[in-house]
Structure formats: C-alpha cells, structure tokens
Amino acid sequence: MSELNKLGLAEARDALRAGDVTSVELTESCLTAIDEADALNAFVHKTPEIAIERAKAADDRIKAGDAPSMCGLPIGIKDLFCTKGVPSQAASKILDGFKPEYESTVSQQLADAGAVMLGKLNMDEFAMGSSNETSVYGNAVSPWRRGNDEAQLTPGGSSGGSAAAVSADLCLAATGTDTGGSIRQPAAFVGITGIKPTYGRCSRWGIVAFASSLDQAGPMTKNVRDAAIMLETMCGHDPKDSTSAELAVPNFEAMLTGDIKGKKIGIPKEYRMDGMPTEIEKLWVDGAAMLKDAGAEIVDISLPHTKYALPAYYVIAPAEASSNLARYDGVRYGRRAQLAQGDGITEMYEKTRAEGFGPEVQRRVMIGTYVLSAGFYDAYYNRARKVRTLIKKDFEDVFATGVDAILTPATPSASFGLGEMTEADPVQMYLNDVFTVTVNLAGLPGISVPAGLDAQGLPLGLQLIGRPWEEGDLLNTAYALENAVGFVAKPGKWW
Template identity: 75%
Template sequence: MSDLTKLTIAEARDRLRAGQIGAEELTEACLEAVEGAAALNAFTAPTPERAREQAKAADARLRRGDAPDLCGVPLGIKDLFCVEGLPAQAASNILAGFRPPYESTVTRQLWEAGAVCLGKLNMDEFAMGSSNETSAYGPAVSPWRRRGEATPLTPGGSSGGSAAAVAASLCLGATGTDTGGSIRQPAAFTGIVGVKPTYGRCSRFGVVAFASSLDQAGPMAKTVRDAAIMLRAMSGHDPRDSTSAPIEVPDFEAALVGDMRGKRIGIPSEYRVDGMPEEIESLWVEGAEKLRAAGAEIVEITLPHTKYALPAYYVIAPAEASSNLARYDGVRYGRRARIGAREGITELYERTRAEGFGPEVRRRVMIGAYVLSAGFYDAYYTRAQKVRTLIKRDFEQVFTEQGIDAILTPATPSAAFGLGEMASSDPVQMYLNDVFTVTVNLAGLPGAVVPAGLDGKGLPLGLQVIGRPWDEAGMLDVAFALESACDFSAKPGKWW
C-alpha cells in the first residue's frame, strides 16, 4: 500500500495545492489499496474509471488555482446515497439492479468541491443494524484484530463499510448516515472520527430513507479536522428536502482552536449504566480530566429521561421504517418475484417483500406496522413521541438553563465484537449497542466520536461529544481539544 493513502484530507489538500502530489497519483494509490483489500468487503461497487476521470479534472482545477478543500481527495460513498448511474441497493436484495437516474444533494456537493468517487461502500441493509451483518453483500470486516487473535471483528454498523475503508486507509474519508448511532458507533469501533450533524444540517434528498425524522448524513474521517472539512462541503440548505434548514454554514475548520477556557462540559450521570466495562468508565473519567486540564469546567448534569430513550427509539424508528419501506413492492423498480398465473397483485407484493427483505428488516417492518396499527398507536407510538419530547427538553434545559456548552459521554458500551458473536436469536442484545447514541437522534442534536484509547485487547475505544443544536463548530472544537489531548495514534496491523 502506498503511503499516500495514509494521508489525512488536510495533508492531502496542502500537498495537492503545493503541487507535491497529483490527484491522479493519489487516486491510483487508493484504487490499488481498494483492489488489495477484498478481504475487508468494504467496497461493494468500486468505480475506478469514474475516479480517474474525476482525478484528471481535479488536477486541471488545481493547476488553475481555484481548487476547494476537497479537490482531488478520494472518498468512499455509503450505499445509501444515490450516485447517478451507480448501483444503489442500500445493501438489500429488494433493490438489486437499481441505478438511480439522479444524484443525492450531498454527493453532488462533494463532486462540486472536486472530490473523487472511489465507489460505493458496504452497510447494514437499509441501515438497520449495528454490526454490518445484515448486508446483502455479506458483512464488512474490521481491519482491527484483537491482540494475538485472528477472529474477524465487526467494524460496527450501519456505516460499517465506511468505517472499515477509512480505518484501513483505502480512502481518505467517507460518507455515512446516522439514525441511532450508525456513524458514531462504527467510528468508535475502528478508531476514526465520525460526526452526526444537527438534524437538517445536511440534505436527505437522494439518501434512501430509514426513519425520516431521525436520519442524518455525516462525514467519517481520520481526524476531527478532516471531518470538519468534509462537513462544510456536505452541509447547506436544499429546497428539495423539506427538513433541510436554511441556516448559514460556518467554516468548521476555522473553529478548531482547542481553547477550552470558559467552556462548561456536562457529564450526565444517567450514562453510567449497569455493566459498563471498567475500561470505558476509566476512559470517560480520563477524557473529562483532559478537558479540565485544557481549561474547561466539568459539570455533573442529569438527563432524567435518558433511560427511556432506547425503547422510545425502537418504537419510532421501526414505525417510520415500515412506512418508508412500503414503496418497495416489486412494481416500479428493483426486485420482482415470480407469481403464478392464478395469483394477483397481493401475492406479488407479499412474495417480493418476503424474498427481497432480510430478517432484520422484516422484523423492524413488522414491529413498525404493529405499533402504528389501530388499538396500539396511542399505547406505543404516541407515548414514544411524548418521551422523545421529554428527552429533547432535558437537553434544552441543560444547554440553556445550566449554560452547558457540550456534553461528554462514552460512545459505545464495549469495544468491537466478533462477527457472529452477538446472538441473532436475541436482537435486543444488538440493539443495546445504541444505548449512548440514540438520545442524540431523538433530540436532533449534533454528536461527534473521537478515538480516545485502546482496551486490554488492543481495540479502539471512543468518546462522544454532544453539542448544542446548530453548534457543530463548538462541538468540533471540543472534539479537537479531546483529540489533541488523547493523541490517539494506533493503527490496525495489515493482515488483509
């Protein structure tokens, strides 16, 4: 693997602008890395010809001297984003063969910024999963291994392919989506930075929907600075998305100063859950102390409705998923099941959906249909929405009444686990991976995960910074200070 692939986005930008390397040279290095990493199953549809064309155009732009920050930077795109002419299956058999005739707003903005598309990345089917094991492409595999073991590990989910590709230096950055932690959990599992922006900061147009009131696109990168550079290019108002906010996009990178003097950082007592490993508890305490040493005031806070977040999320998200996935019926695009001469449209729908959706998607669609059904709507869905309002109010009170600038929490309840180790017979155990992340989505807040240390087996552990609404700049500055203090430099040993 060429050392060029190990560059950060910021380093590559500076070297490209200085003429020390070319976009075509950098792209070829990444394409070679992708080709040699089949064992990770991170890329599902590499696009070498498109990448070379974009790199050539980027080099011309660099020579003209009008290159944006991402000009010539090779990126991977999660399969949930529609890229015109490329497969967009959302890792599901029901969308086999679908090639969208349009571009998602986020990817269009990235191409306008000069970024290079290396291809589409693996993920959990319709973003429903925490381990990338529900994918129609098969699971993505983490580049990390436990010390002294060869057990294949999950890169997390649902943006597992994105996390694996960035951690293995196959690309310099990648897009992800986060509905309940699908950027932040895989970032923590693979030792990279993941950012979930405020709901409405990035357009959802052209992103295959899971749960429309929770989904949000965001960057996955090697450093906080890289994530800030990507986020600026991905953000902005889009009239084609009614939930996109007409709010000015600041220069997130310029906000990275790392001066924590005068900052109040909240430590929520409710995140000290039963069974939390001592390593994660210690890492959290150490992270708070490092921010204190950087000048921040550490404040104990309470978010009393946190304990209801996970059950509320797993009512609301499946309810919205069952509605969104009703459109996949075998009529307009994607998979269509064969039916007998005496069978009709009902049999076509039933058989197509039974064949096209995997077990986890079917499970969540059935849960969603149940909680929205007559007689159960008020008992489950309405009550979950009320809990969501209370969770949002908890954060509002902490930010406004107590003057908290950001909140520090663990990112995950464990380090990465082995593929197949989390029993599929008990899906609740898998759902518990989202215990620290779902509150952010329910409240529509921004959150960022920074690698902060290693566990006893040499696997990455992350810490989460939760920011005020629309204050990604302030949140990223706290994450930058934390990143600087932790000085995480561990990389996975190459075995693939």
C-alpha cells in the same frame, strides 16, 4: 511520497496545493489499496473509471487555482446515497439492479467540490443494524484484530463499510448516515472520527430513507480537522428537502483553535450504566480530566429521561421504517419476484417483499406496522413521541444552564466478533445504541473521537454532544480532546 492512501484530507489537500502530488496519484494509490482489501468487504461497487475521470478534472481545477478544500480528494460513498448510474442498493436484495437517474444532494455537493468517488461502501441493509451483518453483500470486516486472535470483528453498523475503509486507509474519508448511532458507533469501533450533525444540517434528498425524522448524513474521517473540512462541503440548505435548515454554513476548519478555556462540559449521571466495563468508565473519567486540564469546567448534569430513550427509539424508528419501506413493492424499480400462474398483485407484493427484505428489516417493519396499527397507536407510537419530547427537553434544560457540550462514552464496549451477538436475542444488539440514540431523538450534533485502546488492543471512543447548529464549537471541543488524547494507533495489516 509513498503510500498516499494513508494521508488524511487536510494533508492531502495541502500536498495537492503545493504540487507535491496529483489527484490521479492519490486516487490510484487508493484504488490499489481497495483491490488488495477484498477480505474486508468494505467496497461493494467499485467505480475506478469515474474516480480517474474526476481526479483528472480535479487536477485541472487545482492548476487553474479554482479549487475548494475537497477538490481532488478520494472518498468512499455509503451505499445508502443514490449515485447517478451507479448501483445504489442500500445493501438490500429488493433494490437489486437499481441504478438511479439522479444524484443525492450530499454526493452531488461533494462531486461539485471536486471530491473523487472511489465506489460504494458496504452497510447494514437499509441502515438497520449495529454490526454490518444484515447486508446482502455479506459482512463488512473490521481491519482490527484482538491481539493475535484471528477472529473477524465487526466494524460496527450501519456505516460499517465506511468505517472499515477509512480505518484501513482504502480512502481518505467516507460518507456515513446516522439514525441511532450509525456514524458514531462504527467510528468508535475502528478508531476514527465520525460526526452526526444537527438534524436538518445536511440534506436527506436522494438518501434511501430509514426513519425520516432521525436520519442524518455526516462524514467519517481520520481526524477532527478532516471531519470539519468534509462536513462543510456536505452541509447547506436544500429546497428539495423540507427538513433542511436555511442556515449559513460556517468555515468549520477555521473554528479549530483548540482553545476551550471557560467551556462548560456536562457529565450525565444517567449514562453510568450497570455492568459498564471498567475500561469504558476509566476512559470517560480520563477524558473529563483531559478536558479539565485544557481549561474546561466539568459539571455533573442530569438527563432524567435517558432510560426511556432506547424503547422510544425502537418504537419510532421501526414505525417510520414501515411507512418508508412500503414503496418497495416490485412494481416500478428494483427486484420483482417470479410469479406463479394466477398470481395477482397481492401475491406479487408478498413474494417480492419476502424475498427482497432480510430478516432484520422484516422484523423492524413488522414492529413498526404493529405500533402504528389501530388499538396500539396511542399505547406505543404516541407515547414514544411524548417521551421523545421529554428527552429533547432534558437537553434544552441542560444547555440553558450554560453547558456547552456533554461528554459520554460512545459505545458500551469495544468491537465484538462477527456472529457473537446472535440473532436469538436482537435486544442485545440494540443495546449497542444506548449512548447514541438520545442524540438522534433530540436532533442534536454528536461526535465520536478515538480515545484509547482496551486490554485486547481494540479502539474505544468518547462521544461529545453539542448544542443544536453549533457544530463548529463541538468540533473545536473534539479537537481539544483529540490533541490531549494523542491517539495514533492503526490496525496491523493482515488482509
């Protein structure tokens, strides 16, 4: 078998079990692809020695007949996950040199299942961004191009390195995290599948925190079946995370029947935005028609507080970030600024943070500190929390009417060029999250499925939002949509 790195998780797993290929061969194929793809800047800390060691151990496990689904499969880990003895910087200068003495719960579960870590993936600094342009490592670059145009495009953010690596076949799958759309938006931009599970489904322990009540880890994969396989390994109760749900994890792959007859799919009228590109509108209409053809009932629904979601999100997320990022002070770990004669602890904090945090992180920390300050706490933060409750209730009311899933666009546009959304107006960049932030505010599962190409040949995605804790049902609806769409486009190799 040639070009083993182009396999998906399910195909590779079956080939490993059949003895057609070894994990070492799979891993070497991916490592070669990674070394040839430096132009994408997706992998920022390569770990070939760890990868080969784990691949050999996985081959022994498979031979012994004791191998879970993920055993022997090479994957990438987003730089937000702490990995023992391997740099874990959250793409920030302030964590320069930080090599944790522990492993995040999710990456540990994947390792325990025999998955092979190829290295750490690029991302926006502290997961703050929608275009992977705030990273200390430099921009991650999408493997896709607009027609014959050579302009570099964004793979989306914050999980941009994960998206680029999976789309370009550098790894079979990757971990991502999603605070306001950071799995689903990049997945849509590069034509792959990404699922954000229900808040509490995956442990947050050992993942560098951005906004603790919104962050959730999830898989980024080549198709829905692969997402089901990897998600099952990533989920599970963790006593080290107080928000982790003590719920049994079903066999998500076994739930992929593709049968959605009688399912009710809601179409929210509030997601019809002014100025939405006609291509996105058509994609949405076509997606609904395909689900209807598959036997689902399409119903119009209303989520009346949607218009307040972005402002509420951009109060709550920075508020939590300003609290979480206060721990980076140059005292115990990470980078410490050079101090002048006579500098005290206050100067050390100020200089370390001024050097260590990039402009976007500084902007969000300042916004967060402002909305939490005396005199503004009630006007901004408490009001945003009340709006969040109303947004959550909108979804509860809709699901109470028997709706099984909600279909929306994943992004308001296709991928854009790096540098095209200037820093002059950060709000333009924040608008990229318009279809995704409601899912985080309500703690719901959401999945992005590639559904077509725009006129310039760039991928576009559709989002399905599910009931809490019903990822299996959501994945099955996504599977039916994936089968109907038949998306097989891949980027032409230029790197």
